[in-house]
Amino acid sequence: MSVRESVLERQTKLVNSTNGLPLGQCAIALPQTKLFGTDGIRGRVGDVLTAPLALQAGLWAGRALDPQGQGGVVIIGQDSRNSSSMLAMALSAGLTAAGLDVWDLGLCPTPVWPT
Numbered sequence: 492m493s494v495r496e497s498v499l500e501r502q503t504k505l506v507n508s509t510n511g512l513p514l515g516q517c518a519i520a521l522p523q524t525k526l527f528g529t530d531g532i533r534g535r536v537g538d539v540l541t542a543p544l545a546l547q548a549g550l551w552a553g554r555a556l557d558p559q560g561q562g563g564v565v566i567i568g569q570d571s572r573n574s575s576s577m578l579a580m581a582l583s584a585g586l587t588a589a590g591l592d593v594w595d596l597g598l599c600p601t602p603v604w605p606t
Contacts, residue, residue: 519543536574542581549585557591564592568599 522539526532532548534540557563565586569575575598583593 519547536572536578540574540578542577545578545581546585546588549582549587550589551585553586553589553591557589560590562590562592564594566594566596568596568601570601571598 522534522544524534524539526534526539532540532544553565556565567579567582567586569579579595583595586593
């Protein structure tokens with residue numbers, strides 16, 4: 492079995508507890524408002540920014556970052572807002588479902604290293 496087939500098999504087995512569908516089939520309705528601002532997805536937590544949106548964004552990003560299903564590492568960090576942990580965990584779940592390893596730095600300054 493190839494790495495890609497293995498990743499797809501794992502994705503199929505992961506189940507979204509909210510509706511019982513395999514994670515790859517759990518598309519959520521996107522908000523009608525503009526999602527992306529100058530530094531990524533923007534919006535009010537609980538209204539636009541929700542755990543299901545972060546999970547789905549992680550899955551989409553993971554598939555875009557690793558289209559061949561070879562795996563890799565994504566590093567995520569958080570600011571000090573109360574919602575950061577919830578969004579980081581959901582994003583991490585989506586990235587992991589896409590076959591990537593996630594290193595969560597927790598609270599950290601941005602950028603963590605110079606670009």
